[in-house]
Amino acid sequence: MKKTNEIKNKVRLQDAQVLAGGYSPAIRAMEIGAIVSFIALELFLVYRLYNNPHGGPWLLLSAVLLGYLAADFVSGFVHWMGDTWGSTEMPVLGKALIRPFREHHVDEKAITRHDFVETNGNNCLISLPVAVAAVSMPLTSSGWVFCASFLGAMIFWVMATNQFHKWSHMDSPPALIGFLQRVHLILPPAHHRIHHTAPFNKYYCITVGWLNWPLNLVHFFPLAERLVTRVTGLVPREDDIGDEAARALVEAQVAAEAPVVQVAKELLTKATTPEETPPVPVTTRPSS
Template sequence: MTTELKNQVRQQDASVLAQGYSPAIRAMEVVSILAFVGLETALVWRLWGNPHVGPWLVLSAVILGYLAADFVSGLVHWMGDTWGSTDMPVLGKAFIRPFREHHVDEKAITRHDFVETNGNNCLVSLPVALLALLVPHSSASWVFLSTFLGAMIFWVMATNQFHKWSHTDAPPAIIGFLQRVHLILPPDHHRVHHTSPYDKYYCITVGWMNKPLALIGFFSGMERLITWVTGALPRKDDIGTEAALELVQAQEQAEPSEALAESATPVSQA
């Protein structure tokens, strides 16, 4: 981003955003975690001993679920970063506020306990967890779908924990190893997103989907479509109206070849 655009970025106060984490939101997150664990446990119990369950079915469902969770993490992250306002009822404080706080104080997540780190993801995963549990397990296809959905939301739940570790100065040794071999989100890879104005590399489960999505211009294309349909300005609440307008104009003027070159730039690992 140009120096001129950087100077126009106007973010919200970190302390004010942090105060938005209320006792009511925490209570909702505790209930969500308990419900999520209950549904996932019930799913494992229901799958256990099913004649259609096999090692290759489970392995393929878990891997595909991991890729799907990475994409879902990027989609949700992009939505939280780009649209809406922290002043919106319910959604503003419970879902949008943490994204905006993270851009202002990226180390805040390392000070969050297990509930604050993972409660939101458990909450949004509950409908899918219930669906995974309720689909019929009468054939290999249904069992695969159920296992895939259960695995995907498990990784979705783990996403914020992986994200937290990517900002931790000295994570446990095993976590550092998994980051170095890029089996969970590496710090250097994620640092690309934390370059103002925070408009790329949204996938934060493992980050494998970031380059493919950048190559096809997925998120920038979605932004142009939503702006064309609704007139809403991407990132207005996060970086301020002036910077958001400047960024839209800069993206419109950028050549496709420049976007390809940017997405192809190697990212060093932690």
Template sequence: MNFLRVLFPSPFKIHRLIEVLSVFLFLIFSALSIWKFGLLAKSSFFDSYLFLSLRLLGLLLSAYITADFLSGFVHFLGDSFGDENTPYVGSAFIFPFRDHHVDPKGITRHDFIETNGNNCLVSLPILLYCFYAPLESGIFPWARTFWILVLIGIFFTNQIHKWAHQDKPSKVIHYLQKKRWILSPDHHQIHHTTPYDTYFCITTGWCNPLLHKIRFFPFVKRMIRSIINVLSFSNTNKHRSL
């Protein structure tokens, strides 16, 4: 009963139920996917152990970096476009990003489900596709496994982000932050400095220095705004012609 109260604090909300189901299904299918990944690796033992180890290491590292980049791109979109009144995504997607700058410590008051539920909800359909896709020969099984690992990295992103805002994380988490294996508080503080327009990546932060140096996000922002302006101008002329 107490466990249910933790999962479903009153008042009961449908979105909370969806988050709980998303987290449980994501964890279950992630574990099953890793098991299938193990079978795939075992079937590859005709390769040398060194070659297989290098392949696995490259897969894990590239997936981890990709998760970091994607965390930054989604974070950038949430910070840069629309508002809480934007249809469909305003309250659930954009508002949490904007509110986080008003109350950066707010994320530390979220429980495990609230912290990770939305990421699981978005990632679950892709994970299910990757899990149920036929196990064929060639490069596809490895590409599918790559995206499963990316999704697992994305799953941990909000939790890592939460740890970066905690005053006293556990010793293990502090060690990982210090070694830069996950996002560290001092690195993330760069993003929380006005005008909040850089260092968006929040899994490890590894991508941030390069993306900042080449001004990747300002370029993308200009491109998206140009496209929006062109579409708005086109729609305006279309209505005038009617």
């Protein structure tokens, strides 16, 4: 607990007004274009799937449900990347994609003031390549129909993720939304609040949050960070919480995981080291 408080005290966030001012007319135009393109592609996919002889209600339902689970993972992975890596000064991506992540940690209520375009434009933009892939599938067998349906459902839920996220930050969401949050069919506010505790390094999944606990249990994102740092030398969260806090967090994570790593090494060594076979005693027959 003491170490956690020390890291929190070292966190240095960026200026909220400067970050909010980075939302330019060019970015808004790009988001509008992305939303229009996304809706058009999704509608075209629905048209192609409608009355397809290789489909069926159970196939489509399973695709939609698996798509929901996949969207939760995608939301977490993209959220982790946006929170952890890159800078607002990067060309194009910095202002369009990374800036909203930085702003959200400084002013988490800002998302509740965003309109439909600003809330959902980015997710539509990153979903466009998958939408193109889905509508390009031949749909000549049940396998193709399932794949196209799964991808179409997944990116629909990815698109809806920021809307769910926005509702989780509202003081008084609509009654139906509040009910869905309470039964954990969409992202609940109390569940998401875990992520908004500095240094913002867990519970990234924000479609529904079902995958947060298992991913946290297996240290999925810390291990991914270790891999990226080893390959690139980058320090996770350096742009988000400042260099001092970011480095202190890395040191704390390494120290906390050291006993587990040591036990794992010992088990691996034991499993891969061949056991010594005791010598077979030699018996001799007495001479007659």
